[in-house]
Amino acid sequence: EADIYQTPRYLVIGTGKKITLECSQTMGHDKMYWYQQDPGMELHLIHYSYGVNSTEKGDLSSESTVSRIRTEHFPLTLESARPSHTSQYLCASSGDLGSTTDTQYFGPGTRLTVL
Amino acid sequence: GQQLNQSPQSMFIQEGEDVSMNCTSSSIFNTWLWYKQDPGEGPVLLIALYKAGELTSNGRLTAQFGITRKDSFLNISASIPSDVGIYFCAGNKDSNYQLIWGAGTKLIIKP
Numbered sequence: 001e002a003d004i005y006q007t008p009r010y011l012v013i014g015t016g017k018k019i020t021l022e023c024s025q026t027m028g029h030d031k032m033y034w035y036q037q038d039p040g041m042e043l044h045l046i047h048y049s050y051g052v053n054s055t056e057k058g059d060l061s062s063e064s065t066v067s068r069i070r071t072e073h074f075p076l077t078l079e080s081a082r083p084s085h086t087s088q089y090l091c092a093s094s095g096d097l098g099s100t101t102d103t104q105y106f107g108p109g110t111r112l113t114v115l
Numbered sequence: 116g117q118q119l120n121q122s123p124q125s126m127f128i129q130e131g132e133d134v135s136m137n138c139t140s141s142s143i144f145n146t147w148l149w150y151k152q153d154p155g156e157g158p159v160l161l162i163a164l165y166k167a168g169e170l171t172s173n174g175r176l177t178a179q180f181g182i183t184r185k186d187s188f189l190n191i192s193a194s195i196p197s198d199v200g201i202y203f204c205a206g207n208k209d210s211n212y213q214l215i216w217g218a219g220t221k222l223i224i225k226p
Contacts, residue, residue, distance in 0.1 A: 006157075031212055040201060042218045043158075050212070058213075090157050094212060103148060104205075104214060106157030 003027055006091050006107035013081055014115050021076045021110045023091030032074040033104060035090040036060060043090065049074055081114045088112070118142060121204050121217030127225050128194055136220040137188040138204035146207040147180050147187035148214065153200045161202075162189070191222075199224050 004025040013019060025032065034047040035058075045058030049068040063085070064078050074093075078085055088111050092104040121138045128134055138147070146165055150158035162171050164180035164187060171178055178189045187206070191198055204217040 039154075040219070040221065043203070043216045045213060048213065088155075092157075103146075103160060103163050105160060106150075109155070109157045111155065 004091060004093055004105055004107040006089075006110050008110060009108060010111045010113075012113045012115065015080075015082055017081050017114075019078050019081055019112070021089055021091075021112070023074045023076070023107055024072050025074075025093040025105075025107075026072060027093060027105070028071065029093035029095055029105075030071065031094045032068065033092040033094075034058075034064075034066060034074070034076050035092065036062065037088045037090055037109075039088070047076065081112075083114045086112060086114050118215050119204060119206060119217040121220055123220055124218070125221040125223065127223050130194060130196060130224055132194050134191040134194055134198070134222060135188060136202060136204075137186060138206070138217045139186040140206065140208075140215075141185065142208050143184040144187075144206035144208045144215075145184075147178070148205045149176075149178050149187070149189045150203045150205065151200050152203060152219075158203055194222075194224060196224055198222055 007022045030051050032049045035043040036046050037043045044060035046062040047066040049055045055066050066076050088109050090109045091107040094104040149161045152158040162178040167184045168182045169180040175192045201219045201221050203219045205214040
């Protein structure tokens with residue numbers, strides 16, 4: 001069973017607020033990912049990181065930003081939330097150090113609602 | 116654009132029936148993964164396939180990596196109510212570790 005955690009699980013906030021979604025994994029994985037998913041729809045990659053101090057944007061444009069200061073931690077920040085940011089945000093990680101495996105393991109997600 | 120075609124989009128089945136779903140692509144993949152997602156949760160890995168022709172089982176689930184490396188299928192035998200959910204295929208075709216995702220197959224069990 002994967003050890004990857006996301007907090008909060010649910011968040012309802014007003015427009016214009018700054019928020020940070022937390023993601024941590026205890027598997028020592030070097031690669032981490034953030035996906036955005038509307039209910040019942042496919043996953044869209046918005047950010048990824050292949051190691052500390054390495055972050056890249058994914059295929060879906062997002063106004064959010066990420067940081068990777070520690071291997072186990074990959075927070076996502078929205079400086080000014082808008083209703084269009086309402087979605088489920090999923091964090092994933094993969095690959096023990098030096099491994100070539102592509103298998104990604106997911107956290108439970110954060111369901112964000114911006115009013 | 117969508118590079119993986121997952122079908123069917125949804126399935127209505129009776130409890131006890133066998134289920135089959137697949138993913139196809141015009142590109143060659145190095146890895147195929149099958150996930151299940153329950154409402155409000157993250158996807159959970161069911162089966163990972165790493166070699167062409169590989170056939171792997173996980174309980175009542177069986178998945179195969181197509182010999183052409185352009186497709187994969189997932190079978191569920193003797194479905195039960197807890198099989199309800201959305202099943203996603205995902206594959207990797209480059210060395211950059213990013214996955215390409217199918218649009219999902221929603222499994223619904225008829226009462």
